[in-house]
Amino acid sequence: MFATRNSIKLAARSFSTGAALQSKVAVLGAAGGIGQPLSLLLKANPRVTELGLYDIRNTPGVAADVGHINTLSNVTGYTAEDQDGLRKTLEGAELVVIPAGVPRKPGMTRDDLFNTNASIVRDLAKACAEFCPKAKLLIISNPVNSTVPIATEVFKNAGVYDPKKIFGVTSLDLVRASRFIGDKVGKVVDVPVVGGHAGVTIIPLFSQVEGLTLTTEERDALTHRVQFGGDEVVKAKDGAGSATLSMAYAGARFADSLMRAAAGEDVLEWAFIRTDLFKNEGLEFFSTYIKLDKEGVKEILPLPKNITEFEQELVKNAIPELKKSETKGTAFVASSN
Numbered sequence: 001m002f003a004t005r006n007s008i009k010l011a012a013r014s015f016s017t018g019a020a021l022q023s024k025v026a027v028l029g030a031a032g033g034i035g036q037p038l039s040l041l042l043k044a045n046p047r048v049t050e051l052g053l054y055d056i057r058n059t060p061g062v063a064a065d066v067g068h069i070n071t072l073s074n075v076t077g078y079t080a081e082d083q084d085g086l087r088k089t090l091e092g093a094e095l096v097v098i099p100a101g102v103p104r105k106p107g108m109t110r111d112d113l114f115n116t117n118a119s120i121v122r123d124l125a126k127a128c129a130e131f132c133p134k135a136k137l138l139i140i141s142n143p144v145n146s147t148v149p150i151a152t153e154v155f156k157n158a159g160v161y162d163p164k165k166i167f168g169v170t171s172l173d174l175v176r177a178s179r180f181i182g183d184k185v186g187k188v189v190d191v192p193v194v195g196g197h198a199g200v201t202i203i204p205l206f207s208q209v210e211g212l213t214l215t216t217e218e219r220d221a222l223t224h225r226v227q228f229g230g231d232e233v234v235k236a237k238d239g240a241g242s243a244t245l246s247m248a249y250a251g252a253r254f255a256d257s258l259m260r261a262a263a264g265e266d267v268l269e270w271a272f273i274r275t276d277l278f279k280n281e282g283l284e285f286f287s288t289y290i291k292l293d294k295e296g297v298k299e300i301l302p303l304p305k306n307i308t309e310f311e312q313e314l315v316k317n318a319i320p321e322l323k324k325s326e327t328k329g330t331a332f333v334a335s336s337n
């Protein structure tokens with residue numbers, strides 16, 4: 001169902017494999033623009049054995065609807081009206097995907113969402129730390145460059161932090177980059193995207209795509225398009241939100257990667273995680289190449305040695321902004337303790 005990762009020659013992904021393990025997946029923000037199609041894709045994935053849906057509104061309807069799809073997983077749906085709903089959704093979860101929070105409107109940056117989404121992610125992360133401390137957390141809510149440090153601080157404060165298990169989902173940037181060069185390459189290939197998930201911190205590494213040659217103009221235009229691809233959707237939706245369908249696809253793909261790794265497959269991915277790669281620059285979070293296993297991150301790989309000077313420069317320029325977003329997230333949790 002998901003596009004094969006040709007460029008890294010990993011096993012083709014397939015939904016036809018039977019569910020090898022018990023995989024309860026919880027979605028927080030399940031009734032939203034991303035939450036609904038994401039729930040649909042997770043329900044369609046036979047690796048998912050139980051699907052727990054939670055939102056502050058409308059979740060029972062979404063649960064009843066996707067619950068009729070004839071895969072073998074059971075679906076529950078709770079709203080905030082049920083005092084115990086969040087606990088029931090989270091207990092036993094292997095993966096928790098969080099697309100809760102407000103999306104952008106035209107003219108907004110992801111950082112403009114901080115004031116609303118920071119406390120939503122903080123509170124949901126607190127619940128995860130309490131009810132499913134060993135689950136893998138997949139954070140979609142923006143600004144990802146700050147919400148991942150927020151969830152991390154919450155887990156540290158609760159004494160249950162495991163850096164192998166908290167991921168900022170940047171897969172949509174990879175999916176976009178792959179699509180934007182798709183016609184040129186003539187097949188679906190992976191394009192590694194590193195850095196972060198906002199404007200210039202999004203760094204597609206086109207140099208790593210076998211068989212792709214770009215002129216300087218093409219490279220510049222494609223890089224800009226990947227960095228600001230989200231704006232194309234926000235503008236086209238004209239006030240009705242940001243990417244939801246492509247994000248649901250990308251989020252379901254990343255969740256599937258984690259489930260495949262949990263079932264013993266070698267999986268290479270890219271996500272925004274805690275890493276020592278830029279420790280000397282004082283940066284703790286960066287999206288890079290990661291190998292996955294059943295615990296989450298098995299190994300963090302450095303950036304390839306042969307990335308171009310242009311790409312190196314993009315990395316260098318992203319660091320100050322990444323640091324700012326990281327500090328903002330960390331300080332937010334410290335100030336709300």
Ligand code: NAI
Nearest residue numbers: 029031032033034055056099100101102103140141142172
């Ligand atoms: P939406 O407004 O359609 O849905 C958000 C849902 O979250 C709503 O159903 C709302 O009721 C729910 N919600 C709010 N507070 C909650 C809480 N405390 N607990 C549980 N649910 C809660 O927004 P949409 O379009 O689904 O976007 C969600 C987030 O995903 C936004 O922050 C957006 O910026 C982000 N996003 C991230 C992307 C990425 O690549 N990581 C790409 C696209 C969007």
